[in-house]
Amino acid sequence: xxxxxxxxxxxxxxxxxxxxxxxxxxxxxxxxxxxxxxxxxxxxxxxxxxxxxxxxxxxxxxxxxxxxxxxxxxxxxxxxxxxxxxxxxxxxxxxxxxxxxxxxxxxxxxxxxxxxxxxxxxxxxxxxxxxxxxxxxxxxxxxxxxxxxxxxxxxxxxxxxxxxxxxxxxxxxxxxxxxxxxxxxxxxxxxxxxxxxxxxxxxxxxxxxxxxxxxxxxxxxxxxxxxx
Amino acid sequence: xxxxxxxxxxxxxxxxxxxxxxxxxxxxxxxxxxxxxxxxxxxxxxxxxxxxxxxxxxxxxxxxxxxxxxxxxxxxxxxxxxxxxxxxxxxxxxxxxxxxxxxxxxxxxxxxxxxxxxxxxxxxxxxxxxxxxxxxxxxxxxxxxxxxxxxxxxxxxxxxxxxxxxxxxxxxxxxxxxxxxxxxxxxxxxxxxxxxxxxxxxxxxxxxxxxxxxxxxxxxxxxxxxxxxxxxxxxxxxxxxxxxxxxxxxxxxxxxxxxxxxxxxxxxxxxxxxxxxxxxxxxxxxxxxxxxxxxxxxxxxxxxxxxxxxxxxxxxxxxxxxxxxxxxxxxxxxxxxxxxxxxxx
Numbered sequence: 001x002x003x004x005x006x007x008x009x010x011x012x013x014x015x016x017x018x019x020x021x022x023x024x025x026x027x028x029x030x031x032x033x034x035x036x037x038x039x040x041x042x043x044x045x046x047x048x049x050x051x052x053x054x055x056x057x058x059x060x061x062x063x064x065x066x067x068x069x070x071x072x073x074x075x076x077x078x079x080x081x082x083x084x085x086x087x088x089x090x091x092x093x094x095x096x097x098x099x100x101x102x103x104x105x106x107x108x109x110x111x112x113x114x115x116x117x118x119x120x121x122x123x124x125x126x127x128x129x130x131x132x133x134x135x136x137x138x139x140x141x142x143x144x145x146x147x148x149x150x151x152x153x154x155x156x157x158x159x160x161x162x163x164x165x166x167x168x169x170x171x172x173x174x175x176x177x178x179x180x181x182x183x184x185x186x187x188x189x190x191x192x193x194x195x196x197x198x199x200x201x202x203x204x205x206x207x208x209x210x211x212x213x214x215x216x217x218x219x220x221x222x223x224x225x226x227x228x
Numbered sequence: 229x230x231x232x233x234x235x236x237x238x239x240x241x242x243x244x245x246x247x248x249x250x251x252x253x254x255x256x257x258x259x260x261x262x263x264x265x266x267x268x269x270x271x272x273x274x275x276x277x278x279x280x281x282x283x284x285x286x287x288x289x290x291x292x293x294x295x296x297x298x299x300x301x302x303x304x305x306x307x308x309x310x311x312x313x314x315x316x317x318x319x320x321x322x323x324x325x326x327x328x329x330x331x332x333x334x335x336x337x338x339x340x341x342x343x344x345x346x347x348x349x350x351x352x353x354x355x356x357x358x359x360x361x362x363x364x365x366x367x368x369x370x371x372x373x374x375x376x377x378x379x380x381x382x383x384x385x386x387x388x389x390x391x392x393x394x395x396x397x398x399x400x401x402x403x404x405x406x407x408x409x410x411x412x413x414x415x416x417x418x419x420x421x422x423x424x425x426x427x428x429x430x431x432x433x434x435x436x437x438x439x440x441x442x443x444x445x446x447x448x449x450x451x452x453x454x455x456x457x458x459x460x461x462x463x464x465x466x467x468x469x470x471x472x473x474x475x476x477x478x479x480x481x482x483x484x485x486x487x488x489x490x491x492x493x494x495x496x497x498x499x500x501x502x503x504x505x506x507x508x509x510x511x512x513x514x515x516x517x518x519x520x521x522x523x524x525x526x527x528x529x530x531x532x533x534x535x536x537x538x539x540x541x542x543x544x545x546x547x548x549x550x551x552x553x554x555x556x557x558x559x560x561x562x563x564x565x566x567x568x569x570x571x572x573x
């Protein structure tokens with residue numbers, strides 16, 4: 001079952017001679033439970049692509065379907081609700097709320113949506129990510145790796161259709177990066193969670209199910225990795 | 229309740245209260261107009277207006293509470309049905325009750341289906357297990373008789389026959405190893421053997437694995453160096469983890485030339501304890517790095533080596549089932565490094 005479909009996506013900035021083609025005709029399908037890595041140098045268009053998938057920006061041309069919903073067909077109000085419910089975000093800079101403790105940070109998106117917390121599921125996520133003893137700590141008392149794990153838990157807590165990760169290991173040293181990637185892979189397997197991650201870390205081929213390389217707004221290569 | 233629903237409700241309330249206000253003011257105005265100005269009528273009208281609003285407000289508020297209650301109740305019902313708890317509403321003459329019953333019936337149907345699929349899968353696994361088990365005895369006999377034949381062969385068998393006997397022996401050994409692995413695998417998969425991961429020092433598991441490959445390594449003059457602090461621990465099942473490590477080390481020995489080196493290093497990181505097993509063997513092509521953990525996969529360059537392609541698959545199964553992870557990196561011609569990550573906590 002495909003959860004994400006991108007059809008001939010184009011995003012141009014500027015006009016006439018000065019047009020910048022950030023994305024120039026990208027088509028891609030992601031299956032449910034897949035862990036896809038999008039790699040490319042800065043300026044290759046990978047961030048623009050991720051913004052499109054999260055409904056943070058609108059395309060010049062083309063379509064994005066998440067779980068059957070046409071993203072560019074929704075108005076801004078609907079898109080906000082859609083993002084809150086169906087998309088989990090993981091950022092390079094963690095973006096945790098400093099005055100809330102770990103548990104409160106994790107369940108925040110659920111409470112923002114006015115929904116009830118599925119305690120069993122959330123506790124399972126917390127345990128798998130090794131955060132059980134840290135739930136009452138404030139983010140400032142955690143290491144970078146721990147903070148990013150909290151951010152992963154927060155992204156998964158709402159059981160979104162898709163988790164989008166924007167350079168999740170950008171602020172971490174190589175050892176911790178590897179651990180975070182392994183955890184993301186394990187989460188995607190254990191909870192059948194679809195994850196699309198952008199990174200310039202080339203050594204991720206062993207953890208992601210599929211690596212897609214983007215150059216100048218186009219898909220340069222796809223590699224099918226070890227799906228299990 | 230979602231924001232959208234509340235929004236519609238608020239609009240309905242607004243429209244109706246405006247309508248009501250207009251109605252009451254208009255009616256009072258009409259009476260004042262026909263009867264003429266009368267302070268009593270004005271006073272009564274104001275009182276009437278206030279009472280109408282209080283009663284209206286109260287009824288709207290209670291209705292709102294009621295709706296919130298119904299939604300909460302529904303939430304309970306759905307949670308209960310998903311988690312397979314007893315019926316929340318029981319068998320009552322209400323819409324919610326009948327909805328709950330429908331929901332439970334639907335969930336029952338899908339769980340039955342899931343169970344059927346699961347049972348079928350288990351049947352296949354059992355079949356594999358049975359086949360492996362039943363072939364064990366005849367195979368042991370083949371090995372035994374071929375050994376006997378080999379011993380007898382010194383007394384007058386021609387060279388060709390001697391060669392055939394050696395072939396039979398080596399093939400039977402290979403088959404024996406394959407079946408042993410299959411039995412282990414199917415037992416792991418069917419859960420006959422469960423892995424009990426507890427926090428233990430990893431040095432013991434590493435030493436155990438090393439001791440199993442040591443003779444083979446010594447035979448090929450391969451040096452094994454271990455760089456592991458005694459204090460490093462990890463959550464793992466010692467018996468099975470050393471089996472996994474053995475499979476990796478066995479490959480390291482097998483695919484290294486004589487006078488090669490195997491380096492085993494362990495370090496404790498934030499979440500995982502990492503064990504690196506590096507060799508100076510033939511290496512793995514980058515395009516095959518993700519396939520080597522697949523069942524029965526053999527690298528193209530390894531056709532001249534003995535093996536069936538099950539060791540790394542078994543290793544990955546063992547490591548993954550205790551919450552760990554395994555990966556490989558390699559340079560062709562220079563060697564490979566296998567990294568085993570085991571949970572620390």
